[in-house]
Structure formats: C-alpha cells, structure tokens
Amino acid sequence: MVVQKVASHMPTDIPDIVIGRLPIYLRALTQLLNAGRTVTSSRELGEYLGISSAQIRKDLSHFGGFGKQGTGYDVAVLRDKLQQILHVDRQWPMAIVGAGDLGRALAHYRGFESRGFRVAAVFDNDERKVGQSLADTELVIEPMRRFKEVVQANGIEIAMLAVPAEHAQSVTDQLVDACIRAILNYAPINIIVPSNVYVQYIDPVIELQHMTFYLGHQPK
Amino acid sequence: MVVQKVASHMPTDIPDIVIGRLPIYLRALTQLLNAGRTVTSSRELGEYLGISSAQIRKDLSHFGGFGKQGTGYDVAVLRDKLQQILHVDRQWPMAIVGAGDLGRALAHYRGFESRGFRVAAVFDNDERKVGQSLADTELVIEPMRRFKEVVQANGIEIAMLAVPAEHAQSVTDQLVDACIRAILNYAPINIIVPSNVYVQYIDPVIELQHMTFYLGHQPK
DNA sequence: GTAAATTAGTGATAAAAGCCACAAATTATC
DNA sequence: GATAATTTGTGGCTTTTATCACTAATTTAC
Incomplete structure (x- = not known):
C-alpha cells in the first residue's frame, strides 16, 4: 500500500536535481543504520552531508511525510522509503x-x-x-x-x-x-x-x- | 599576457556550476580537434552536448570573449583558453x-x-x-x-x-x-x-x- | 502536569540559473 | 559591392532552486 503510494508519484513533476540527491541521502542513511542509529533528523543529516536541513525536508516532502515532529526520521523506515522511490528494493x-x-x-x-x-x-x-x-x-x-x-x-x-x-x-x-x-x-x-x-x-x-x-x- | 588575463579572474565570483561545465566543453573541443575541425560555434557545441547555445556563450563570457561574430570559435584557441582557466596547461x-x-x-x-x-x-x-x-x-x-x-x-x-x-x-x-x-x-x-x-x-x-x-x- | 525544547512540513520569499532576443560584427552569396 | 546569412556577447526576463520562518506536533525536563 505504501509502495503504491510511492509508486503513484510520477517522475515528471519532481525536479531531477531532487532525484539526484536521493541516492546521497540513501547512502548516508545506510551508513547511520550500520552505525546502529535508529533515528536521525534533517538537521543531523544536513550537517553531515553539508546540505541545509530545509532542503532535505523539502526534498523528502515531495514523496510524502516520512518524519515525526519533535523526533525526526526513523532511519530504517526512511531508508526503506528511499529504496522504494529509487526502485532499488530489488536487484x-x-x-x-x-x-x-x-x-x-x-x-x-x-x-x-x-x-x-x-x-x-x-x-x-x-x-x-x-x-x-x-x-x-x-x-x-x-x-x-x-x-x-x-x-x-x-x-x-x-x-x-x-x-x-x-x-x-x-x-x-x-x-x-x-x-x-x-x-x-x-x-x-x-x-x-x-x-x-x-x-x-x-x-x-x-x-x-x-x-x-x-x-x-x-x-x- | 592572455594567460595573465585569464589568471586574473578569481574563482569567487564565478558560479561553481559554470566551472563544472568547463571540463565538458574542453573534452568536446579536444574531440573536435582530433576530428580535424578548426572552428566551431556555440550552436554546434550545444547541439552536440545537449546544452543551449546561449548557456555556452554565457559560460565562456565569464572569462572573456573568445569567439568571433559570424564565425564562431577557433577550436584550438578555445581549447587552450579552457586549459589555462582550468589549470591543466601543465601536468x-x-x-x-x-x-x-x-x-x-x-x-x-x-x-x-x-x-x-x-x-x-x-x-x-x-x-x-x-x-x-x-x-x-x-x-x-x-x-x-x-x-x-x-x-x-x-x-x-x-x-x-x-x-x-x-x-x-x-x-x-x-x-x-x-x-x-x-x-x-x-x-x-x-x-x-x-x-x-x-x-x-x-x-x-x-x-x-x-x-x-x-x-x-x-x-x- | 506544565513549560521549554525539538523537529517536521510548508507557504512565502530570495537567490541562482537558464533562456530569449537583439545589436554589432563578420562572412557568404550573387 | 550590396544583400542575406551567421554568430557572438549580453541585458533583461523567466524559470528553477534554495532558504526563511512559521505552525503544529511531539518529546524532554523538572
């Protein structure tokens, strides 16, 4: 169901420059996951990647709300979402x-x-x-x-x-x-x-x- | 002298995205040169690279006027200029x-x-x-x-x-x-x-x- | 339980990037 | 040699991209 929702977003209306950043986010999230982290925030991710937190939030918002106010993002959930969006939840x-x-x-x-x-x-x-x-x-x-x-x-x-x-x-x-x-x-x-x-x-x-x-x- | 002129342009005021395209132009020019071409135009270069001719002209204009109205650009001259700008006129x-x-x-x-x-x-x-x-x-x-x-x-x-x-x-x-x-x-x-x-x-x-x-x- | 702190999502604004279109210069055509 | 065709460089405009700053939700501290 969630996959359907993600899948329903057609490429056409999302800027390519946004798409180009998603793999960067995915890579960083996988790294966080390997380091045992369970939650992160747009601020933390942004500082780590040298990208503003607002940009990360806006980029992700094109695909739906994956975060939780006051807490941030569940690392595993966000990684899964990005894998679906980028169609790398397969080989x-x-x-x-x-x-x-x-x-x-x-x-x-x-x-x-x-x-x-x-x-x-x-x-x-x-x-x-x-x-x-x-x-x-x-x-x-x-x-x-x-x-x-x-x-x-x-x-x-x-x-x-x-x-x-x-x-x-x-x-x-x-x-x-x-x-x-x-x-x-x-x-x-x-x-x-x-x-x-x-x-x-x-x-x-x-x-x-x-x-x-x-x-x-x-x-x- | 011309080298000095190019060298006098400080990186700070030229957008990084412009700098990022210069190596692409340089690569294409080298290719044209190898193919025996002596002159080209922003239109030709743009069609080949999938970039608008106006963008190529504006990018190059940051560093001075290298072209000639009615004719275009001397391939060897422009390649040399780009090599100087990018500091690859050495090893x-x-x-x-x-x-x-x-x-x-x-x-x-x-x-x-x-x-x-x-x-x-x-x-x-x-x-x-x-x-x-x-x-x-x-x-x-x-x-x-x-x-x-x-x-x-x-x-x-x-x-x-x-x-x-x-x-x-x-x-x-x-x-x-x-x-x-x-x-x-x-x-x-x-x-x-x-x-x-x-x-x-x-x-x-x-x-x-x-x-x-x-x-x-x-x-x- | 209340107040302070944190953080997502987002509309509005600002900044950056790209494109249009034209004047000026040059070349090609006849 | 006059006319048509090219092509640069660029000012101004449009579009795109990024940031700001705010609301609402949630958590933390005490």
Whole structure:
C-alpha cells in the first residue's frame, strides 16, 4: 500500500536535481543504520552531508511525510522509503561492456549487491578475452555478438560502458539496439542516444579538472 | 599576457556550476580537434552536448570573449583558453591511495596524461602489496607510512582515494595531514575535510540509482 | 502536569540559473 | 559591392532552486 503510494508519484513533476540527491541521502542513511542509529533528523543529516536541513525536508516532502515532529526520521523506515522511490528494493541485473582493467574492476566490485544491482554479464570483442572467466565470480566474458541474446535472457536493462572512447558510440548503438534503457558511461566522450535512454557519465578527469580550477596557479 | 588575463579572474565570483561545465566543453573541443575541425560555434557545441547555445556563450563570457561574430570559435584557441582557466596547461602529479582492483585500474589508465594529470605514486597498507611494481608503469606500491614524504618529494597536491569505505575517513585524515588539497573520493561514503580541501565524489551506484528512479517499477 | 525544547512540513520569499532576443560584427552569396 | 546569412556577447526576463520562518506536533525536563 505504501509502495503504491510511492509508486503513484510520477517522475515528471519532481525536479531531477531532487532525484539526484536521493541516492546521497540513501547512502548516508545506510551508513547511520550500520552505525546502529535508529533515528536521525534533517538537521543531523544536513550537517553531515553539508546540505541545509530545509532542503532535505523539502526534498523528502515531495514523496510524502516520512518524519515525526519533535523526533525526526526513523532511519530504517526512511531508508526503506528511499529504496522504494529509487526502485532499488530489488536487484537490477547489469551488463558490463568492455573487459579491460576498468571493466574487470567493476566486475569484481563487491559494492553493487547491497545497493540494488548485480553484474549479470560481461562483454568484450577481443577474441583473446572471450571465454575467460573472471576470478571469484561466475562470470565468463561473452562476445558482443551475443549481447542482445544474453541481455534478453537475463532481463538486463542497464549497461556500464567501459570501452575506449573511439568505440563508445558504435557500442552504444548496439546497446540501444538491444533495448538497453540506462547507460553508465565510463568512456570520456559524449554519446548520442534516443531520448528514452538514460545516460550518466563517470569521467574522473572531469572531476579532477573541476578541482584544479580552484587549486590555483602555482604548481609545486 | 592572455594567460595573465585569464589568471586574473578569481574563482569567487564565478558560479561553481559554470566551472563544472568547463571540463565538458574542453573534452568536446579536444574531440573536435582530433576530428580535424578548426572552428566551431556555440550552436554546434550545444547541439552536440545537449546544452543551449546561449548557456555556452554565457559560460565562456565569464572569462572573456573568445569567439568571433559570424564565425564562431577557433577550436584550438578555445581549447587552450579552457586549459589555462582550468589549470591543466601543465601536468598535476597525483597519488592513488589503495591498490585494490580499482586503484590498479586507475594506475593503468592511459587517459590522464593528455588531460593534465599523471599518476606519481600508489599507496597501500597491505604488506603483501607493498613493494609490488605495477605492470607497464614505473610505479611501485608504497606503504602509507611513506605517504607524507613521497607527497612532499613529488609536489603532489591531489589524491585519488580508492580504499574500502570503512577506512576512507581515517585515510582521508592522513591525506589532509600531508597537505593534500584535492581528493577524488571513490569510496561510497561522505568524508569530512577542512574547508580548504576540495572533494569530488565518484560512486557508480549513486549514478545508477539516479537512473533507476526513472526506469520505473516493472522489473523484467 | 506544565513549560521549554525539538523537529517536521510548508507557504512565502530570495537567490541562482537558464533562456530569449537583439545589436554589432563578420562572412557568404550573387 | 550590396544583400542575406551567421554568430557572438549580453541585458533583461523567466524559470528553477534554495532558504526563511512559521505552525503544529511531539518529546524532554523538572
């Protein structure tokens, strides 16, 4: 019932910038829970995250009232609500495309399972890599020609793109063709997708350059 | 002279959100340059990046007029300007802290050099890892007790943090103690630093959860 | 049991960010 | 060489985002 209520809120009328903060809140709540905390407040959460308490309250209020005046928020309850809102109260199977250093590091990453995701398949077109199994996993590197088939068989809708920049667009086209709906792009390049496909970018150099602007002019 | 002009613009009066877009522009310009283009326009750049042309023009106008009416922007000139503004017209030596799968993948990443960065040292506290050299690099894994010394000897001001979440804060304290001024944090946890230290976060799960909000409710 | 303290949720306000549209400069066309 | 077409840089406006500050509910202190 509560799930229905949450589910009834359509994405359209909630600012994307608000949505972008929800995973941050969720991560902090999980941390609090692991530390044994049972209640928290917008003030505490805000001080910890460097966000104003009013903003946290207003963000959450888009989805209903989860707190209690005078007390604050039940950490476990709020975490559950956020997991429902973000649809990570289940595990999303994902494909990794590109089995270089980065793709392999992602395949071995132990942090997905507890947060709503699971690496279901790894792809690469290098014939020397195809067929290799990845240590400590049940994964075997598949060739890209099997992509569509494996994606459909496993109900995969999310792909992490970890191929060199020069192949990123053509591989993206293959992902789109296989009905991938969300792409986490690690290639340092903009990719073009249809408007119904979501893309997020991770490029460490972008973040580093953002900081070097402020680091100033005198190199050591 | 032009460098002086750019340098004279102090960060304080330019919105951070503008600064955050400059690396994106720089990346796109480098791509255009590699494709042999010599001139571009705010319209072309905007269509490619999914950003309005007016925004690009206004962002750039914070730093001076780099374009030419009727023509647009000289790609090489604008790229050079952005490199100066972002202070990546040099190479920043960086430390990687944590030599797990991720730290090693970062150490092997070939994409830093051309964009203003260089991995100068890798650290880990696991005695089994210390002393190991990293294939295809001149890097040897150093113990954390040598951190301050190596950082000072190499003029390192930037660290990439790739340790497990449970150690992230205590390691951060060591970074701060060694006068690290910018941290790219890969640990899925908020870290507390003094206000003169810059932090950027990379957590793939945050980006994935942002997308699953929109992916909706019916898992395959 | 009462008063003081705490905290959520929210309408109103303030601040920030983004976009429009135009003048001025340049280039292309014929 | 005149006219049409481009494109920048920007003032002003609109939209979005964030904060303020208040009410109502609850808890704590004594």
